[in-house]
Amino acid sequence: xxxxxxxxxxxxxxxxxxxxxxxQTQADVICLQEIKAENKVxxxxxxxxxxxxxxxVRGMKAYNGVAILSRQPFKMIESIxxxxxxxxxxxxxxxxxxxxxxxxxxxAGGDIPDPAVNEKFAHKLQFLNELTTWSQAGKGxxxxxxxxxxxxxxxxxxxxxxxxxxxxxHTPIETDGLNKVLEVGAWCDALRQLTPAPEKxxxxxxxRSPDWEKSDRGRRLDHIWLAEHMSRQxxxxxxxxxxxxxxxxxxxxxxxxxxSL
DNA sequence: ATGGTTGCATGGCAA
Numbered sequence: 452x453x454x455x456x457x458x459x460x461x462x463x464x465x466x467x468x469x470x471x472x473x474x475q476t477q478a479d480v481i482c483l484q485e486i487k488a489e490n491k492v493x494x495x496x497x498x499x500x501x502x503x504x505x506x507x508v509r510g511m512k513a514y515n516g517v518a519i520l521s522r523q524p525f526k527m528i529e530s531i532x533x534x535x536x537x538x539x540x541x542x543x544x545x546x547x548x549x550x551x552x553x554x555x556x557x558x559a560g561g562d563i564p565d566p567a568v569n570e571k572f573a574h575k576l577q578f579l580n581e582l583t584t585w586s587q588a589g590k591g592x593x594x595x596x597x598x599x600x601x602x603x604x605x606x607x608x609x610x611x612x613x614x615x616x617x618x619x620x621h622t623p624i625e626t627d628g629l630n631k632v633l634e635v636g637a638w639c640d641a642l643r644q645l646t647p648a649p650e651k652x653x654x655x656x657x658x659r660s661p662d663w664e665k666s667d668r669g670r671r672l673d674h675i676w677l678a679e680h681m682s683r684q685x686x687x688x689x690x691x692x693x694x695x696x697x698x699x700x701x702x703x704x705x706x707x708x709x710x711s712l
Numbered sequence: 713a714t715g716g717t718t719g720c721a722t723g724g725c726a727a
Contacts (some may be wrong), residue, residue: 459727461719485727486721513720514727545724559727560720571726601727658717702727 452479452712457671458703462486466494468697473501481520484556484599486516496537507513509542513654517554534577548712555598564622572619579628586636596638596676599703602629607648608671620670639682641675641708654690655703664696673706684711
């Protein structure tokens with residue numbers, strides 16, 4: 452099974468790029484974040500025509516929003532509200548064989564890494580705390596966790612560890628917090644299993660760079676984690692960096708794995 | 713130190 456996670460940054464604006472991704476990868480399951488669309492305007496029929504008959508969508512107007520597309524049927528699992536908000540940041544399904552697939556869009560957290568003065572950073576930290584509890588509670592289950600976690604946990608997940616230590620997405624409180632989520636839930640970081648540090652690995656490059664590829668100031672914000680006991684089912688994977696260079700790209704590149712499920 | 717770009721929705725916020 453080829454599984455992809457992608458922060459698409461508007462599913463309606465980037466439907467053509469999603470089609471290109473499908474045609475190039477022949478993915479079986481696609482998890483999207485930041486669809487920025489209510490369910491009623493989600494391109495359900497277009498995606499069915501592309502082979503994704505089965506869709507789980509949790510959208511909202513203008514912001515956030517997550518979806519899971521699949522060629523094969525799945526069962527819905529209850530989606531969770533974190534940090535007391537119904538803001539479309541989690542959706543989950545059960546795939547064949549009873550494997551749970553959880554798709555997350557963790558809050559970005561604003562610009563100032565101080566919860567006392569930045570409510571958005573406080574929200575991110577609360578989300579992370581509740582994610583830790585959730586992660587621990589489900590330890591041992593057959594589950595996959597993907598999404599835009601908006602944290603680059605390792606020094607080699609950013610272009611400059613030193614220069615980003617006080618930049619939201621790579622501050623110690625965030626990286627320690629995400630590493631704790633990984634640890635207490637007994638997860639395997641699939642992309643780092645395949646491409647161990649210290650090799651640099653990024654999935655996001657800012658729109659604000661005049662030449663994203665040349666400056667290559669990336670961060671690894673998008674992740675695929677497998678329950679540790681499933682790690683031997685990991686066959687292959689990587690970051691589809693090419694997609695960042697497509698016409699009218701998302702600022703995130705898709706991340707993929709091949710699993711023997 | 714600052715500003716740089718994009719999407720939604722059509723002003724300004726979020727990223």
